[in-house]
Amino acid sequence: MSNSDRIWDLIDEKQQAFLELSDRIWGMPEVAYTEYRSVNEHRDMLAAEGFAITENAAGIPTSVVGEFGSGGPVIAFLGEYDALPGLSQEAGIAEPRPLPGNGNGHGCGHNMLGSAALLAAAAFKKYLEETGVPGTVRYYGCPAEEGGAAKTFMVRAGLFDDVDAAITWHPAAITKVDEAKSLANTRIDFTFTGRASHAAAAPHLGRSALDAVELMNVGVNYLREHVPSDSRIHYAILDGGGIAPNVVQAHAKTRYAVRSRDVHAMQELNGRVIKVANGAAMMTETEVAVKIHSAVSNLIGNTPLENLMFDNMQRLGPVPFDAADHAYAGQIQATLSAADIDSEYRRCGVEQRDGLSLCDFIAPLDAVGEPMVGSTDVGDVSWVVPTVQARVATHAIGTPGHSWQITAQGKAPAAHKGLVHAAKIMAGTAIDLLTRPETLAAAKADLDARVAKTPYVSPMPAEVTPPVEPRKPD
Structure with a gap:
């Protein structure tokens, strides 16, 4: 045998x-x-x-x-x-x-x-x-x-x-x-913070975080024309800032998945997407916090x-x-x-x-x-x-x-x-x-x-920890 x-x-x-x-x-x-x-x-x-x-x-x-x-x-x-x-x-x-x-x-x-x-x-x-x-x-x-x-x-x-x-x-x-x-893949969360105001009575006092999310999406859509054909960029809005249209949204959050054929190209593309987010924040006079949620190599x-x-x-x-x-x-x-x-x-x-x-x-x-x-x-x-x-x-x-x-x-x-x-x-x-x-x-x-030419470097930054979810009662 x-x-x-x-x-x-x-x-x-x-x-x-x-x-x-x-x-x-x-x-x-x-x-x-x-x-x-x-x-x-x-x-x-x-x-x-x-x-x-x-x-x-x-x-x-x-x-x-x-x-x-x-x-x-x-x-x-x-x-x-x-x-x-x-x-x-x-x-x-x-x-x-x-x-x-x-x-x-x-x-x-x-x-x-x-x-x-x-x-x-x-x-x-x-x-x-x-x-x-x-x-x-x-x-x-x-x-x-x-x-x-x-x-x-x-x-x-x-x-x-x-x-x-x-x-x-x-x-x-x-x-x-x-x-x-x-594809190597990074999931990045972008949290925009603005200023709430009455959307009709004082719109000039508000700074819309939701506008920043939307402008970021527009910017990334233009970016897609200028990335390698095997790269992929997708997103989901995690927080739209609330359900009241008469309140300028002071907070909003979106998650992007950035994929490339190899981990090094992904890191470069990550940087370009982050620049778009910073541009959206600048245009809307909001602040953006960038946090990597997860990352994997090819x-x-x-x-x-x-x-x-x-x-x-x-x-x-x-x-x-x-x-x-x-x-x-x-x-x-x-x-x-x-x-x-x-x-x-x-x-x-x-x-x-x-x-x-x-x-x-x-x-x-x-x-x-x-x-x-x-x-x-x-x-x-x-x-x-x-x-x-x-x-x-x-x-x-x-x-x-x-x-x-x-x-x-x-x-x-x-x-x-x-x-x-x-x-x-x-x-x-x-x-x-x-x-x-x-x-x-x-x-x-x-x-x-x-x-040999490109030794492994973890795509996960040292400060990122596993997003552990606590156990819920059975």
């Missing part, structure tokens, strides 16, 4: 408890920095599996790290469990039907993401126990990937300083090794690790979906447009397969898709540790990310099959790294070469 066969058998033996964990997390959707129940579930599973546990990692109460072993390489599995607001949805149906409650939902599949990563870590731990091979396994329970940049804080705190390789995955429509392309690829992961995908084959899985996925596809489905194939760089509801293939390693224009805090880990990420099919082809359809499919049998498959891909990759020190050395050399 090969090393991979044994680790895959261990995953099969352990899978049921982790499928149940995924479903429980699906049923308690908690958004960034509020994942108190979810982290407790992961902590309890780590304890049941015999890991040494560190809570409150990097000063974040909804993070947890589990560790086992000694010596050898330190292999990290990265998990997530945060949900999204506004994506509550009943499971197992093909029409929008929000559940009663807080309105949150696992519309990005992080209930599966964390459970599969923890399953891979638990199987790897069992392998170390059985074989006595020197090595250390860590599971990083990471909150707040959705806009909260928890991994950036964890990297800045030194939690990855002694890690030799990091492995993770993400639920997807098509199984492939991630291309390691993402992903750095790693060729040796990507080759290794692809080998594991090929040995395993596609996710073993059955006819019932395809039937439900077909119902979901009926809620999508042809453009949704076409876009999925374009992003993955593979030819469209008409009538296919679930992925029954593995995308070639050299497939080049349309650029990924999202962001992830896995990027910061990838700058300091050789990192690789799988995309594994768990839902119907064409399903948009951050949608009610993702939430609806989050507990389906197809999702469970994809979760187990992802755990096998990650664990198999880890075992290969454990037994092939030359590949691990090549992965480290690959990272060193990529960052």
Whole structure:
């Protein structure tokens, strides 16, 4: 029996408890920095599996790290469990039907993401126990990937300083090794302060903070013409200054997301957006306070690790979906447009397969898709540790990310099959790294070469702390 066969058998033996964990997390959707129940579930599973546990990692109460072993390489599995607001949805149906409650939902599949990563870590731990091979396994329970940049804080705190390789995955429509392309992203809050007055009787005495927000938006709209085509700038008004139009608004607040292909270009663009804000304040005779809310770097690829992961995908084959899985996925596809489905194939760089509801293939390693224009805090880990990420099919082809359809499919049998498959891909990759020190050395050399000219500098200013949300009564 090969090393991979044994680790895959261990995953099969352990899978049921982790499928149940995924479903429980699906049923308690908690958004960034509020994942108190979810982290407790992961902590309890780590304890049941015999890991040494560190809570409150990097000063974040909804993070947890589990560790086992000694010596050898330190292999990290990265998990997530945060949900999204506004994506509550009943499971197992093909029409929008929000559940009663807080309105949150696992519309990005992080209930599966964390459970599969923890399953891979638990199987790897069992392998170390059985074989006595020197090595250390860590599971990083990471909150707040959705806009909260928890991994950036964890990297800045030194939690990855002694890690030799990091492995993770993400639920997807098509199984492939991630291309390691993402946008660096800063979220910046601009708080304008003016002077209130009666808008009719004494408008000349007022200084409108809301005017400043609107002028900033106009300025940034003009700026968009003069930025690289792969940069993105978006905003949301967090505070419009009140609901009375006859009062000049003395306060207003807007949050901007500034994205660029790499972290250094992002920092430059941040400076230009801040200049626009200062100009808006000057025009309105208001004051502006600038505060970075979160920041993440772009992903750095790693060729040796990507080759290794692809080998594991090929040995395993596609996710073993059955006819019932395809039937439900077909119902979901009926809620999508042809453009949704076409876009999925374009992003993955593979030819469209008409009538296919679930992925029954593995995308070639050299497939080049349309650029990924999202962001992830896995990027910061990838700058300091050789990192690789799988995309594994768990839902119907064409399903948009951050949608009610993702939430609806989050507990389906197809999702469970994809979760187990992802755990096998990650664990198999880890075992290969454990037994092939030359590949691990090549992965480290690959990272060193990529960052030699532009070493990692955290995009998170030293004074910015995690925006922890206090636990609310259950």
